[in-house]
Amino acid sequence: xxxxxxxxxxxxxxxxxxxxxxxxxxxxxxxxxxxxxxxxxxxxxxxxxxxxxxxxxxxxxxxxxxxxxxxxxxxxxxxxxxxxxxxxxxxxxxxxxxxxxxxxxxxxxxxxxxxxxxxxxxxxxxxxxxxxxxxxxxxxxxxxxxxxxxxxxxxxxxxxxxxxxxxxxxxxxxxxxxxxxxxxxxxxxxxxxxxxxxxxxxxxxxxxxxxxxxxxxxxxxxxxxxxxxxxxxxxxxxxxxxxxxxxxxxxxxxxxxxxxxxxxxxxxxxxxxxxxxxxxxxxxxxxxxxxxxxxxxxxxxxxxxxxxxxxxxxxxxxxxxxxxxxxxxxxxxxxxxxxxxxxxxxxxxxxxxxxxxxxxxxxxxxxxxxxxxxxxxxxxxxxxxxxxxxxxxxxxxxxxxxxxxxxxxxxxxxxxxxxxxxxxxxxxxxxxxxxxxxxxxxxxxxxxxxxxxxxxxxxxxxxxxxxxxxxxxxxxxxxxxxxxxxxxxxxxxxxxxxxxxxxxxxxxxxxxxxxxxxxxxxxxxxxxxxxxxxxxxxxxxxxxx
Numbered sequence: 373x374x375x376x377x378x379x380x381x382x383x384x385x386x387x388x389x390x391x392x393x394x395x396x397x398x399x400x401x402x403x404x405x406x407x408x409x410x411x412x413x414x415x416x417x418x419x420x421x422x423x424x425x426x427x428x429x430x431x432x433x434x435x436x437x438x439x440x441x442x443x444x445x446x447x448x449x450x451x452x453x454x455x456x457x458x459x460x461x462x463x464x465x466x467x468x469x470x471x472x473x474x475x476x477x478x479x480x481x482x483x484x485x486x487x488x489x490x491x492x493x494x495x496x497x498x499x500x501x502x503x504x505x506x507x508x509x510x511x512x513x514x515x516x517x518x519x520x521x522x523x524x525x526x527x528x529x530x531x532x533x534x535x536x537x538x539x540x541x542x543x544x545x546x547x548x549x550x551x552x553x554x555x556x557x558x559x560x561x562x563x564x565x566x567x568x569x570x571x572x573x574x575x576x577x578x579x580x581x582x583x584x585x586x587x588x589x590x591x592x593x594x595x596x597x598x599x600x601x602x603x604x605x606x607x608x609x610x611x612x613x614x615x616x617x618x619x620x621x622x623x624x625x626x627x628x629x630x631x632x633x634x635x636x637x638x639x640x641x642x643x644x645x646x647x648x649x650x651x652x653x654x655x656x657x658x659x660x661x662x663x664x665x666x667x668x669x670x671x672x673x674x675x676x677x678x679x680x681x682x683x684x685x686x687x688x689x690x691x692x693x694x695x696x697x698x699x700x701x702x703x704x705x706x707x708x709x710x711x712x713x714x715x716x717x718x719x720x721x722x723x724x725x726x727x728x729x730x731x732x733x734x735x736x737x738x739x740x741x742x743x744x745x746x747x748x749x750x751x752x753x754x755x756x757x758x759x760x761x762x763x764x765x766x767x768x769x770x771x772x773x774x775x776x777x778x779x780x781x782x783x784x785x786x787x788x789x790x791x792x793x794x795x796x797x798x799x800x801x802x803x804x805x806x807x808x809x810x811x812x813x814x815x816x817x818x819x820x821x822x823x824x825x826x827x828x829x830x831x832x833x834x835x836x837x838x839x840x841x842x843x844x845x846x847x848x849x850x851x852x853x854x855x856x857x858x859x860x861x862x863x864x865x866x867x868x869x870x871x872x873x874x875x876x877x878x879x880x881x882x883x884x885x886x887x888x889x890x891x892x893x894x895x896x897x898x899x900x901x902x903x904x905x906x907x908x909x910x911x912x913x914x915x916x917x
Contacts, residue, residue, distance in 0.1 A: 385500060386408060387408045390412055398488050398493060400483050402467050402474070402482065403474050403475050404480040404481075405478050405480070406455075410455050412429060413428075413455075415430065419436065426453070426454035428452065431456045431497055432445060432454050433493060434459045437459060442457070442459040446459075446473050449477060450477025450478045456480035458483075458484050459481070467483060470483075500520075521547035522547045523714070524646055525538050525549040526549045526550060526714075527714060528638060528721065530718075531638035531769070533627070533631050533632045534626055534631050536549040536624050537623045537625075538622050539623065540650075541620055543575060546650075577602070583596060583609065587609060588611070591610075591643075593636040593640065596608070608635060608636070609621055609622065609624075611643065612650060613643070614647050624639065640724075641721035641726075644724035645717070664681070665731065667684060668731045672789065674789040681744075681785070682744075687785065691784070692747075692750060692784070693742070694779055694782065695741065695743070696778055697776065697777040697792070697796060698719060698741075698774055699737070700766070700775065715739065715774065718769075731744070738796075740792065740795070756812075759777075759811040762811075763811050773810075776812075777811070778795065779793075779794040779795035780794045780813075794814055800821075801824035802817070827909065830913060837910055838907075841896070841906065843893065843894045844856050844890050847890075855893075858887060860908065860911045861883070862898075863904055863907060863908045869884060
């Protein structure tokens with residue numbers, strides 16, 4: 373049995389994460405008696421001539437042991453503390469007996485498609501482990517850098533409505549999107565994934581049609597018509613480039629429904645994001661990519677100046693720049709870690725499609741897009757449109773209520789912290805105030821931003837509050853009353869008692885009584901403009917402030 377030294381013993385990922393990397397049509401989960409959170413720390417190949425054995429946390433690939441011949445490997449894996457065993461089945465009916473044995477042994481069982489090659493399964497599993505977190509942070513370097521190629525393929529599939537594969541320049545499949553309906557995949561896709569490379573007959577046709585020549589010389593999205601006589605559906609393709617060098621290709625196959633209207637734009641952004649991954653995978657300029665993000669984060673925070681980033685990326689620091697900010701809350705259906713990777717990928721693809729120099733970074737539970745060297749004719753409306761497209765896509769495909777803000781366009785890169793601060797001010801107001809707008813610039817919600825900041829000042833400075841209003845809220849707290857709520861509704865309605873009563877679902881006399889009671893208890897006089905103004909502010913503070 374071979375246990376690779378290339379995988380550090382401290383690296384690990386859950387069975388769930390591994391299945392997301394392997395996915396259909398390579399493997400299928402048969403049973404997981406210890407659940408999907410069991411940790412896998414290494415991959416081992418079990419040769420049929422070797423005595424069955426395993427190590428704790430291993431994924432054992434039982435090569436050459438089909439069907440019932442895998443029973444000894446399953447029992448040994450359970451005895452030695454392995455996490456999972458992958459086998460090939462001779463017949464569908466064998467799954468039940470193998471699953472029962474695996475459950476008794478306490479080890480997960482994966483079935484591998486008969487056409488799949490073991491070296492392919494081994495390569496993907498080891499690649500997933502290479503990107504696994506090793507520092508206890510729960511996030512790998514690849515995830516922090518916008519997720520891995522499989523995640524990018526899945527995001528691209530979501531945005532295009534198609535079935536995606538990412539290949540290198542030798543037409544070897546590097547990653548692919550998962551499809552719930554395998555019937556949507558044509559013969560070419562199945563053969564490419566299971567064979568780990570496009571069939572030569574079809575590759576010859578692509579060369580004959582000039583597709584590869586166009587990919588080598590063009591940055592545009594290329595359309596390849598369907599060929600039913602060859603069992604091939606329509607495809608889009610785009611080259612992945614780093615400068616003038618082609619690193620690979622992204623292919624999108626049309627499934628049972630037409631591709632989305634903006635598939636071309638999504639592919640353009642995906643190709644630019646994929647270039648970063650392929651450069652990192654080849655270990656070329658990996659330090660440069662990490663440094664770029666570090667410098668961008670420092671510039672946004674104001675802890676470093678613009679020149680290091682400009683020099684590193686060859687940017688014109690004298691050109692306009694701006695910052696887009698995004699915040700979201702994870703839903704019950706999407707865990708926070710998965711959501712962060714998906715949202716970051718989505719934002720990266722969208723912004724890269726519109727602005728080649730865009731840099732995406734995270735901070736303070738928010739995602740920021742730095743847009744350097746913008747055209748001097750750029751306006752807030754254009755940037756707001758970019759942000760709105762991202763928010764709409766996140767809502768449609770991820771079910772997330774993504775909020776976006778557009779920081780001011782600053783004249784030079786060195787002024788970027790001002791744009792980031794404005795983006796944060798807007799997001800803060802959108803969270804704290806009753807703002808229905810999904811994406812906003814400062815002119816859109818100027819009043820809400822200023823009121824939010826005034827309330828933050830009052831929250832931090834108890835000495836600036838009126839003790840009579842504090843007494844009203846304290847009385848409500850002690851007696852479960854609604855005096856403060858009624859005063860605020862009355863003031864928001866410009867003193868219209870009937871309108872306030874309708875908002876509170878009470879009789880107008882009840883509103884009059886509550887206001888009179890508050891004035892009697894505390895000495896307030898709401899006929900005075902200054903007291904009304906202060907009450908409208910202070911009573912908006914949360915009760916715990």
